[in-house]
Amino acid sequence: MELNVINRDINVEHIRVIGISSSSLFLIGDADTIQQASTFDTPTESLIIGPFTPFVPR
Numbered sequence: 001m002e003l004n005v006i007n008r009d010i011n012v013e014h015i016r017v018i019g020i021s022s023s024s025l026f027l028i029g030d031a032d033t034i035q036q037a038s039t040f041d042t043p044t045e046s047l048i049i050g051p052f053t054p055f056v057p058r
Contacts, residue, residue: 017057 012028020026025034 007030010029015028017026025036027034
């Protein structure tokens with residue numbers, strides 16, 4: 001796979017977030033490296049998995 005990226009100016013005037021998932025990344029701009037890791041040390045029966053994480057706008 002070959003990926004060519006051409007960085008140009010970016011202008012973001014307004015963003016409205018109405019929901020996020022439990023594992024999400026919201027990024028505007030450049031990033032050299034993004035690494036994510038996750039582990040669960042909770043018993044399976046105590047996990048509550050839903051489509052959204054509560055989000056309170058400030």
